[in-house]
Amino acid sequence: MTELVQTLVLSLLVGGIYALVASGLTLIFGVMRVINIAHGAFLILGCFITYTLWNQLGLDPLVGVVITTPVVFALGWVIYRLLVRPIRHAPMSSTVLLTFGLALVTEGVMGLVWGNDSTSIRPSYVDQSFHLGSIFLPKAQVYGGMLAVLVLVGLWLILTKTWLGRAIRAAAANPSSAELVGIKTTAVAALVFGLGLAAAGAGGAITGVLYPFVPGSHYLWIARLLAIVVLGGLGSIEGAVLSALVFGIAETVTAVYISPAWATAVPYAIVFAVLLIRPQGLLGTRLRDDAVTA
Amino acid sequence: MSAPDAATAEVAPPRRGRSTIWLGRGLVAVAAVLLLAYPMLSDDLYYQNMIIFSLVFAIAASGLSIITGLAGYVSLGQGAFIGLGGFTVGILATRHPDTSVWLWVPLAGVVAGLVALVLGAVALRASGPSFVIITVAFLFLVQVIAINWRSLTGGTEGLSLPIPTWDVDIQNWPFYYTLVGILALQILLSWWIRRTKLGTGLVAIREDETKAATVGINLPIEKMIAFVASSVLVGMAGGVYGYYLTFIDPRGMFNILLSVETMLALLVGGKATLWGPVLGAFIVEPLNQYANNNLGGGNTRLLLFGGMLIVIVLFLPNGVLPAVESGLERLRTRGRAGLVGARIGTGGSLASLTDRLSLADREAVVDPPPLLEIKDLRKAFGGLKAVDGASFTVPEGSITGLIGPNGSGKTTLFNLIDDTIHADGGEIWLAGERIDRLSPWARAHRGLGRTFQITRLFREMTVLENVVAPQRSFTWGQLGRIAVSGPEARAAEEILEYVGMRAFRDQKAAALSFGQQKLVELAQVLMLDPKLILLDEPAGGINPVLIDRMTEMIRELNSYGKTFLIVEHNMPFVLGLCDPVHVLGRGRTMASGTPAEIQKDPAVVDAYLGDDFVLEAAATERQEVRNR
Numbered sequence: 001m002t003e004l005v006q007t008l009v010l011s012l013l014v015g016g017i018y019a020l021v022a023s024g025l026t027l028i029f030g031v032m033r034v035i036n037i038a039h040g041a042f043l044i045l046g047c048f049i050t051y052t053l054w055n056q057l058g059l060d061p062l063v064g065v066v067i068t069t070p071v072v073f074a075l076g077w078v079i080y081r082l083l084v085r086p087i088r089h090a091p092m093s094s095t096v097l098l099t100f101g102l103a104l105v106t107e108g109v110m111g112l113v114w115g116n117d118s119t120s121i122r123p124s125y126v127d128q129s130f131h132l133g134s135i136f137l138p139k140a141q142v143y144g145g146m147l148a149v150l151v152l153v154g155l156w157l158i159l160t161k162t163w164l165g166r167a168i169r170a171a172a173a174n175p176s177s178a179e180l181v182g183i184k185t186t187a188v189a190a191l192v193f194g195l196g197l198a199a200a201g202a203g204g205a206i207t208g209v210l211y212p213f214v215p216g217s218h219y220l221w222i223a224r225l226l227a228i229v230v231l232g233g234l235g236s237i238e239g240a241v242l243s244a245l246v247f248g249i250a251e252t253v254t255a256v257y258i259s260p261a262w263a264t265a266v267p268y269a270i271v272f273a274v275l276l277i278r279p280q281g282l283l284g285t286r287l288r289d290d291a292v293t294a
Numbered sequence: 295m296s297a298p299d300a301a302t303a304e305v306a307p308p309r310r311g312r313s314t315i316w317l318g319r320g321l322v323a324v325a326a327v328l329l330l331a332y333p334m335l336s337d338d339l340y341y342q343n344m345i346i347f348s349l350v351f352a353i354a355a356s357g358l359s360i361i362t363g364l365a366g367y368v369s370l371g372q373g374a375f376i377g378l379g380g381f382t383v384g385i386l387a388t389r390h391p392d393t394s395v396w397l398w399v400p401l402a403g404v405v406a407g408l409v410a411l412v413l414g415a416v417a418l419r420a421s422g423p424s425f426v427i428i429t430v431a432f433l434f435l436v437q438v439i440a441i442n443w444r445s446l447t448g449g450t451e452g453l454s455l456p457i458p459t460w461d462v463d464i465q466n467w468p469f470y471y472t473l474v475g476i477l478a479l480q481i482l483l484s485w486w487i488r489r490t491k492l493g494t495g496l497v498a499i500r501e502d503e504t505k506a507a508t509v510g511i512n513l514p515i516e517k518m519i520a521f522v523a524s525s526v527l528v529g530m531a532g533g534v535y536g537y538y539l540t541f542i543d544p545r546g547m548f549n550i551l552l553s554v555e556t557m558l559a560l561l562v563g564g565k566a567t568l569w570g571p572v573l574g575a576f577i578v579e580p581l582n583q584y585a586n587n588n589l590g591g592g593n594t595r596l597l598l599f600g601g602m603l604i605v606i607v608l609f610l611p612n613g614v615l616p617a618v619e620s621g622l623e624r625l626r627t628r629g630r631a632g633l634v635g636a637r638i639g640t641g642g643s644l645a646s647l648t649d650r651l652s653l654a655d656r657e658a659v660v661d662p663p664p665l666l667e668i669k670d671l672r673k674a675f676g677g678l679k680a681v682d683g684a685s686f687t688v689p690e691g692s693i694t695g696l697i698g699p700n701g702s703g704k705t706t707l708f709n710l711i712d713d714t715i716h717a718d719g720g721e722i723w724l725a726g727e728r729i730d731r732l733s734p735w736a737r738a739h740r741g742l743g744r745t746f747q748i749t750r751l752f753r754e755m756t757v758l759e760n761v762v763a764p765q766r767s768f769t770w771g772q773l774g775r776i777a778v779s780g781p782e783a784r785a786a787e788e789i790l791e792y793v794g795m796r797a798f799r800d801q802k803a804a805a806l807s808f809g810q811q812k813l814v815e816l817a818q819v820l821m822l823d824p825k826l827i828l829l830d831e832p833a834g835g836i837n838p839v840l841i842d843r844m845t846e847m848i849r850e851l852n853s854y855g856k857t858f859l860i861v862e863h864n865m866p867f868v869l870g871l872c873d874p875v876h877v878l879g880r881g882r883t884m885a886s887g888t889p890a891e892i893q894k895d896p897a898v899v900d901a902y903l904g905d906d907f908v909l910e911a912a913a914t915e916r917q918e919v920r921n922r
Binding site: 035083086087090092093094095096097098100101102103104105106107108109111112116215219223226227230261262264265267268269271272275276 | 366368370416417419420423424426427428430431432434435438439441442550554557561592593594595596597599600601602603604606607608611
């Protein structure tokens with residue numbers, strides 16, 4: 001019983017981190033219909049930047065979020081302007097291939113800069129735990145999960161309470177009408193791409209403390225993230241948050257009660273299950289498509 | 295037909311310059327001879343090895359060109375079939391050490407084909423980017439299973455295959471020539487598919503899947519065939535590849551980079567071409583080996599593949615071959631005018647329709663039976679009831695009109711009738727058979743044809759290809775029929791002649807004007823030889839001369855026995871042509887009757903026509919009364 005409670009609490013903490021990163025992915029899709037396959041790669045980039053800050057400057061990795069996030073945001077803004085914008089009217093498969101290429105390049109660059117050996121960030125509290133009765137909660141997990149929720153709330157406030165948030169939602173609903181009422185959709189899209197990646201970067205700073213990583217870890221992450229957003233309905237942030245929590249539980253329970261080796265199969269199994277149940281596809285409801293412009 | 299029009303009808307230009315074709319054929323022949331002769335001319339194992347790897351990717355990319363190039367489904371899981379083939383051979387060879395390993399190679403193809411069949415049944419229900427996600431998920435899932443199923447695959451330690459026993463003098467020739475043979479088969483298969491009705495069907499699916507279904511293309515079956523055809527020979531190549539490596543493990547054989555390299559080979563060469571994938575493989579694999587051996591391996595390889603993927607998507611989306619070809623074409627045709635301004639022909643006879651015709655004496659039939667019957671049809675989009683209990687009939691042999699204000703549900707109703715959108719409830723009967731549970735293609739096979747308000751041609755296909763794409767019924771034999779020449783093409787040309795668009799036969803559909811597209815779309819529907827033709831605003835957005843021609847054709851086709859249901863806002867057009875006319879308001883039929891009755895119906899005048907609406911005839915009549 002204790003083991004189960006502990007497992008559930010830990011998986012909810014992990015789920016909070018998943019929720020943050022997946023929100024970024026689903027936000028990008030919702031506004032610009034781009035499935036950013038490089039999302040996992042930017043999370044790992046967040047890990048490595050945090051590692052360098054901690055290793056070279058002695059900065060606490062969780063405080064490092066303050067630097068990691070804006071850096072990855074800026075990178076996302078530039079990438080949108082240079083690479084994504086030119087093909088915004090191309091079929092969605094083109095942007096999938098493009099961001100896939102971006103993921104490979106990012107992986108290669110990280111390998112050249114930081115090497116391909118397993119890296120971990122180990123601040124002083126990494127081996128300490130909180131004790132609640134007979135439940136052990138590692139401090140890093142607790143801090144990390146809480147920080148993730150904090151950043152997620154910040155993102156949510158930006159999207160719902162600010163002018164930028166309204167502009168983003170307007171651009172998502174109808175780009176040409178948004179242009180007509182004076183929203184610069186290009187600028188908004190670049191900001192959204194930056195924000196989405198920043199969420200991945202922040203998530204990277206947090207998970208870097210929890211798990212060791214190599215440049216190639218991004219495949220596991222993108223599989224996980226895609227499964228989460230697919231389960232929650234692509235484009236829906238609320239759905240992503242909810243399914244991230246469910247996913248965190250499914251993954252942790254599989255790892256604890258079956259075997260960690262099979263936990264990696266969970267995301268792929270979910271993608272197939274969702275598709276079997278919802279044959280119209282993973283991208284939410286089918287829209288009226290007889291009105292497509294010639 | 296007047297003389298000048300006859301002249302324009304004959305200037306159909308050749309599709310590609312003869313010289314370009316012969317240049318291409320010559321290059322292919324030279325390359326084939328070099329490939330076959332190379333092992334005999336040189337004993338350099340480094341290059342032999344490089345060619346063997348390139349051959350594997352050439353086969354994989356050529357296979358991929360069927361599902362991705364023709365049908366437009368981007369798969370990043372193609373590498374999984376290489377791995378499955380490799381492991382099929384590996385597992386069987388290690389368990390039966392006394393049997394020749396070559397025996398298992400065809401079996402590797404069968405396994406790959408079966409897996410493709412199962413995966414396709416699930417994955418091909420999704421489209422576009424979802425399909426990419428699923429194929430990647432599939433690849434990783436297979437890898438996880440292979441790693442964890444140690445008793446079968448050896449897990450991370452992998453499997454060691456028997457070392458080849460033949461004479462060292464012939465080096466790797468058996469691998470080399472087997473792969474050349476498989477490549478030849480794959481190219482033959484790809485070549486044959488793109489010439490058949492199946493091939494045009496697949497391209498139609500790529501261009502506009504919903505529309506493809508309405509012209510009778512059986513989506514799931516044709517996509518499945520394409521997916522299996524993309525994987526069987528790749529599985530065999532994977533088997534040979536595994537044998538050649540003599541050591542295989544799940545991390546290597548199901549590496550995503552195999553899929554990426556296959557995709558790159560396809561994109562670099564040209565995804566919709568026959569030889570592009572082969573060319574691409576022989577560009578990408580040598581680069582890959584160079585990066586691996588001379589530039590530091592792993593990470594450089596990632597930069598190379600990732601960078602190439604980005605550059606291709608951004609700057610060369612069609613690949614090298616099409617770019618070269620269109621460059622040559624531009625040189626060849628410089629200074630010569632295109633067909634853009636050519637006149638539309640005035641039509642020819644429709645022997646293909648009239649021959650089959652048993653001209654019904656409609657004067658004798660007093661009360662014709664309904665061909666189409668709509669009963670209480672309903673469709674809601676969220677809270678909006680677009681079609682809310684519409685019921686009406688279309689009598690056989692009639693030209694029935696359907697009018698109503700904007701947003702009254704006319705186009706939605708059409709979409710429900712041909713299942714472009716699925717109805718929430720109600721019944722649809724066609725010629726005494728209930729069709730509302732049938733797929734769009736099954737409805738097309740039963741005699742339903744439909745044009746769209748905003749034309750939906752397959753934009754990247756030529757006019758002729760657009761017209762041969764429809765499939766009147768589903769038979770396996772028909773799928774294998776050659777589409778681009780022979781009887782199918784002749785029938786299509788005849789119909790094009792009839793609508794006056796034969797001169798435009800080899801133009802891309804996207805290059806046509808809106809009015810011309812309407813004519814081609816009508817020809818496309820006629821190719822289905824439908825009993826009932828639904829026309830969505832046939833007179834919308836086209837010039838008056840063309841409207842007259844359209845009226846004329848509808849009348850003529852009607853006299854051949856075709857029944858029409860027409861949605862149109864052009865009142866003189868509708869009221870002059872149609873009888874009966876149904877009026878739709880708020881998703882319901884609010885009135886039905888002859889044009890004269892409709893014009894007098896106060897509800898219709900109030901909701902739609904407006905009280906100042908008078909037809910010319912009515913106006914003159916009143917004028918005469920006043921004059922008296």
